[in-house]
Amino acid sequence: MDQEKVNILLVDDQPAKLLAYEVILKDLGENLVIASSGREALEVLLKTEIAVILVDVCMPELDGFELAAMIREHPRFQKTAMIFISAIQVSDIDRLRGYEMGAVDYVPVPVVPEVLRAKIKVFAELYRKTRELERLNHELEDRVRARTAELEASTAKLRESEQRRSMAIAAGKMGSWDWDWISGDWMWDEGQYRIFGVSPEDFEVTPGSVQALLHPDDVDQLRKAIAEFNKGTRAYETEFRIVRPDGEVRWCVGTAAATTDESGRVVRVSGVTVDITERKRAEERQNLLAREVDHRAKNALALAQSIVRLTRADEVKAYVNAVEGRINALARVHTILSLSSWQGAELSRLIDEELAPYSLGGQIKLAGPEVQLVPATAQTLALALHELFTNSAKYGALSTRSGRLAIDWQVDAERLTLSWEESGGPLVKTPKSRGFGTRSLLASIESQLGGQAQFDWRAEGLLCRLEVPLTRKSATTAPGKFDTAGAAELQRASG
Template sequence: AKVKVFADLYRKTRQLAELNRDLERRVVERTKALEASTAELLQSEQRRSLALAAAQMGSWELDVGTGRWSWDEGQARIFDTDRAPSEFSVLDVRKVIHPEDQADLDALVASMTPSSATRQIEARIVRPNGEERWCFIVAAATFAADGQLSQIGGVTLDITDRKRTEQRQNLLAREVDHRARNALAVVQSIVRLTKGESVEAYTRAVEGRVRALAHVHDLLSQARWEGADLARLIGEELAPYAGTDGGRIAIGGTSLILEPNRAQTISLALHELATNAAKYGALSNAEGKVSVGWAVENGVLTIRWREAGGPPVQPPARSGFGSKIIQASVAAQTGGAARFNWQRDGLDCELIIPLLPSAAMPSRKNEATMSTEATAASRNLRILVLEDEALIGMATSELIEELGHSVVGPFLNLAVAREALAGQLDAAILDVNLGQEEAYPAAQVLADRGIPFIFMTGYSPDALDKRFREYPILQKPIMRDALSEAIKTFSPRLEKSA
């Protein structure tokens, strides 16, 4: 009996040992499996974090009840913070959101319901250093059994680079549209301002001026609008008059690359001088010659046009249209001046063109300003014109006068218009883009004085400064009827302010 008891005890001990070994084996296996699973989960989380970081993304959660935040490294990187999420309150995170976008985010959260718990929005954040970043935010809400919001979680994608690319593309598109409209307005001004003794003469004059603009446009396009070589510009403009041996035209001067506005101005001025010489001056006979020389001193370019050997000429009794274009365009586009000296055998003309803003000529009232001011008493409204394109300014002034009003200007920039802006005015027409500056300071002066004005621009309305979007806009090229209707809107506002 005792042997049997010991035998059973031994057998059970062996069984217990076997069970223990089996349990240990299973524990080891389960532990290894758990470690492998944990490692895989960790790797997965690391891969997710790397993917989010590579995509400039971050994930986050908010416990609505406790106000406790949690987020990953990607979100911390977007916020540009090394503070722990637990250190942030709801108010702290709200301060990170751009003030103009906070109301939209509040509305987004308020619109979440148990049946519609996912939302997305684009919003800006402001980093501690003041840098603004654009973010695309996708949020999902969790609701408790009683329908109360309990948790919000989501992902944030930094889309700043995409937004900047879009802004550059939009800016480029607006600039292309602006340049195209401005070019059309310049051509329209040429058509309107050109006079001719016959249809044929008028057609030739318009074609010649448009061809001069097209020529300089080709030169600028070849140089990607970085500038035009002055020697080449002059040489190609005068090539048709050089004669079979090229001896009728002599050009020479220092090497110089002109920025686009000055190149266009000089091209148009040379065209007018050459056309006049071909009609009445040294290029109207077989013996006459033209020399064009230029030099730069103290930041000022002086181009001298000299005719010789032509028929006897007399100074004109009044300025012709060509000389008006030269004077107005050189003054308006460059801040320079044109000087005419009529010699017996041809014209001696100097174009004085500052190459630097500090070298600009003293401002002088142009002929259009003096003539319109002299007749102001017989006009209806005194309307200031601020336009940096000389031809557009001249054409607009002519239209305003045809409509029975007085023109103050046209002025090419804010500096020369400053005195007039403080003077007696009834209304104003402002080009938005004035080359290196914008007309908004003038608009603010007029708005503060209660003087009505309209914008005349090649830009679309949504490109205007937000402060002035309620003011009327005329898009270039402008039509006479559209300008007339716009000016009519001045009268009620003037009566109201009176």
């Protein structure tokens, strides 16, 4: 199915330059919207959903910086990607000013068509994926609301229908009681005893014994109900918790009605108790699921944006390949974690997924026990392994048929040690400086997971040793709670 086109806004006061941008970007297949001034661009934004804004820095009336500031002031456009085009030499101060105003990138003039198309394409795809995630999140929220409404309707019908009440009593989900307001005597039916987890033989129903079974935080509900009936209230309903003798906490909803004498004085209060524990738990599970989906989506987008912004390459094709490789590595580990309901991932599975794109025959040897990694650790190690495999395939042992790679790992005292040893490849020289991949690997392993990464650039092949604690707090984050510091660590690694 063809993907939906997105709108790209081109802002420049010179018609010739606008025409040039249209020709360059035509092959992307997106909708190109033209604005010849800053004010015209603002009018377009108020009427149209825009994915990316390409704006000239130097324009009369509103220049690019002023336009960006006005756009960012509107809540709808605070996350809209803006790329500045400048025909003059931009100083570091102007660059910083532009980024503070909300720019995501600069393109100098003369414009290189391939570079401009690549940048626009990345942000257009990011916008499209973001909207898809928002749509899925809205659908989930609608399902949660619909399910909650169904549960509430079901509970209402349960109270109103005597037949449903009888069935619930038989199933142990509903009980009825009667309280003589004058003598203080209580009467419970079998369902009431079952809900509270006591038996008629061992439990005497008195105001004191009933209060002892209420959750300490909900005792005031009983006092409030008594006060309301003394004021003349004839019916009362509330939710409360009970603590059974075995310590189990259950949620209930209680409905009570008063019977009065000829003078209007309350003489008896009768009521029904419904065990709604399962409904409460279902609501909690739905709310947790909604929060986790929202959290995972935001963090995945934050990490993807960091990869796009921080990846460096001398050529457009190399840049695109690097970005796609890193995002695909993130997508693969995301799939593994999804299949396990975000309970974790096997280290050997992560390695196998990274090996899949290569046809290496017997060049690689793996050895190590089964190790289950929590989600945060799995995501970080997946990206680290991707960098190692990519570099080896380009420059190391995996770049030649004679090259060999041995990967082994072991766990000792809740600490994972992974050894990466290359041999038989091209002659290795110690690099004069660390590239982005190496620096991001070090930042993620050491700062994010509290581990260590060591590199030994031996002439016969790279020897890398990764040590990662398996019990570190940041590595035992609950399913779906990926450490959002990852993007910040990549930012510092790119320094």
